[in-house]
Structure formats: C-alpha cells, structure tokens
Amino acid sequence: MQIAEKENLHITYAPGYDRVKNSPDDALLKQAQTAAAAADVVLLFIGLPEAYEAEAQDRKSMALPPAHNALVDAVCSVHENVVVVLSGGAPVEMPWLGRVKGLLNASLAGQAGAGAIADIVTGRVNPSGKLAETYPLSAADVPCAETFGAPVAPLYKESVFVGYRYYDTVGTAVCFPFGFGLSYTTFAYSDLQLCFLPDDTAAEVSFTLENTGSRAGAEVAQVYLHAKSSAVFRPVHALCGFEKVFLQPGEKRRVTLRLDRRAFSYYNVEEKKWCAESGDWTVEVGASSRDIRLTGAITAAFAGSRPNAPDYRKTAPLYYTGRVSHVPDEQFAAVYGRALPPQTRDKSAPLDLNSTISDGRDVPAVRVLKKVITLAISAASPNPAQAEVAVHSVMSIPIQLLISMSQGVISPPIAQAMVEILDGRGVARPLFKILGGLAKTIRYLPKLLNTVS
Structure with missing residues (x-):
C-alpha cells in the first residue's frame, strides 16, 4: 500500500483471507468481491504461507491453501481483469489459471519485493525472468511421486531424469516449462551457425537475436544438446548454456556461446570420471525447454573418447525410456550399484542422540x-x-x-x-x-x- 501511494495509484484493499487460516472466510470473500467489482484491475496476492513452506519439513502437497484458491474463484466470478501475484519458493497447483488474465511469479521476494512488483505491474520495468524449474500440472505428474516422503531413506530413482529432463523426455503436459518467462516485448531468433574449434576442445554456437517489439527488454536465450545416439541413457535434451541479452526495440545482436567438452560428457560410474562422447548431436536454441526456435546438427570427435560405458539395458531397461516414475527396486538397485538402504526403521535398534x-x-x-x-x-x-x-x-x-x-x-x-x-x-x-x-x-x-x- 505504501508503494501504491508513492505511485499515486488509487488502490482499494481487501484482505480476502486470514493469513494464518486455511479455510475460506465467507465474509472476507464477499468483501473482496465488492472491492473487485468496483475496480478496473484486480491484483490478487496469494501463495504459500509459513505452515505450507518452511525449513526442516517437506510440503504435504503442491496445493495452495483452500482460502487462497477460493479467493481467486470468488473474484474471477465478478471481474474479468484479474492478475495473480504468486509468492512461494516452489511450484504449486493452479486450478484457476485459465480464468486469470495474468500471473506474476514473485517467488520469495525480499524487503524490496513490493517495489519490484509495483515496477512490473505498472510497466516501469519490463520483466525478463525465466523459471529455473518446471511447474507441473499436479503432484501426480512428478517423477518421484511414488517414493516422496519416505520416513527413513527416500529413493531418488529419477537418476538423470530430474525436472525438465524428465517431463520433456516423456512428453508430459506441464503448467509452465523450464526456462519459461514472458516479456512486454517479443524476440526473434535466426541464422544459427555451429562449429568446433580447431583443437576440438569446444563447440561454438552463434545466432542472431532481435527485439521485434516496441519496448526495450532482455531475453534469456537457452542452448540445449540432444544426443542422436548414446552409449548411456540420456534425457531428450539437456541445458548446456544460456545468455541474457538486453536489446533496444528493433536492435539485433549476434550471440555466441561456447560449449566445452563437459557439455558432451556423461559421468562414467565405473571409471569415476566424466567422459566426453563423440558422435552426432542436435543443438537446440530457444526461449524455454519447450520453445525451441532454432536447431542444427553437429558432429563431435573428441580425442580420448571412450565408448566402454556401463550398460544397463538388461538390468534397468526403464531408464532408457525415461519413464522413471515407476521404476522397480531391482532396476534402481542395478543403477545404484549396491543394495538399497532399508525403507523402514529397525524398531528393535536402540535409540541414541541421532534419533528424533x-x-x-x-x-x-x-x-x-x-x-x-x-x-x-x-x-x-x-x-x-x-x-x-x-x-x-x-x-x-x-x-x-x-x-x-x-x-x-x-x-x-x-x-x-x-x-x-x-x-x-x-x-x-x-x-x-x-x-x-x-x-x-x-x-x-x-x-x-x-x-x-
């Protein structure tokens, strides 16, 4: 409210919900509807409160508090220009997303967060942030849903298929993909050129980025690699570089990123080191993991490249499909390389100071x-x-x-x-x-x- 007063904005405030209660409050909802009906634009500030997101505990679900969802539904029933400002440090389910005009992810804003939000919603600042994680549609879509919350030793069966590397490999529909983020302007990608340096130690990826809108802004261009064939199981693509580029309206700039040997490597658990993999690769350049604007082919020929990678095709075939949401214990044990830890505490074992x-x-x-x-x-x-x-x-x-x-x-x-x-x-x-x-x-x-x- 103090920021709004400094901006000379006419703001009507309604609490909408009790911050420390989960259940909707009918009186507060009606008050919010009344205030919203008389407004030009409605900003709804919702998110994850202390009881839902804190250190030393896991979240019970991906749901927002019922009171917050009820507020969005109630206000959207009386107004069509609704923008949600979402606070929280992790993805949430958004059943109301199709009913709101805009969504600003404020994440876990610090003491200057209110001013930053005001700058964006008033247009003083052109947003240029990108999501550093995929926002799934629901908790059921998360690859570790089956093993999450184990009381003693959760099994991280996903292996390399974490986040977008899982969702993009299996083609699961998501709410927002990794690397996604909108701007008040638009950008065009063109003229992709690929080459290896003379000593074959790194590849160069260059392309032209143009601001095709009417506002100055910044784009985070992302480069992904896809192995056309591989001796090991890999995701469909993996981020290997990105660059944030600030452009004036109509400005073009040549962007060049260097991909070193590590970008083409996998960790060989038998040799206990990173091994670069020669062969044919596809380079993808885009605005998010699912908004690929340019693609090109490149062939890597690394000196000392070793093809003798661990082969789990017989012992852990699911990992070669990327469908790791229901991996049997025996397949995970094959990749893990040792016996799995017990999933329940031995109740006969004596407790000590390391117990809870x-x-x-x-x-x-x-x-x-x-x-x-x-x-x-x-x-x-x-x-x-x-x-x-x-x-x-x-x-x-x-x-x-x-x-x-x-x-x-x-x-x-x-x-x-x-x-x-x-x-x-x-x-x-x-x-x-x-x-x-x-x-x-x-x-x-x-x-x-x-x-x-």
Missing part, C-alpha cells in the same frame, strides 16, 4: 512426552502456523542437534534423558533430569521457537 522424537517407541510415556512438547510449543506461539512448523521441526530434528540449536535450553543431560524415555528404558530417573531443567526450558521456549521455525 518421532522415532520414540509406541508406549504411554512416549505418547505423553510428545503431547507435552506439542502443547508447550503451541502455548508459547501466538501464531498457529508458526506453532505447527515448530512442532514438526522439533519432532523431526535429531535430538543431538536440538542441544546446539536451543542455545542451552536443552542441555546434554536433558537430551540424554529424552533418549532414555523415547527408547522405553524407564521414566522416573530421566524425568527427574528433565524436571530439573524445566524452569529454564519454559523461560527460554519462545527463543527456542524462533530458532527452529
């Missing part, structure tokens, strides 16, 4: 301890969202780490006493240790909450 509170035995004393910790944290935090994050953090952090993070609130004797209770070794003696430090713990609990949340 959530590892505790399912016995009455442990259940009481967890309940007391939850109630104490909730009582000390005025913000329910902050309390939820803090409870999860305390429950999932190794007890040994709590000693250093608590700045003396949890001493080594208290931590060891917690381990004894969690391990079911008795209550009386360790409880006496804990009660001895309880007064100090209560006094410094708010400080501890600020540390873990």
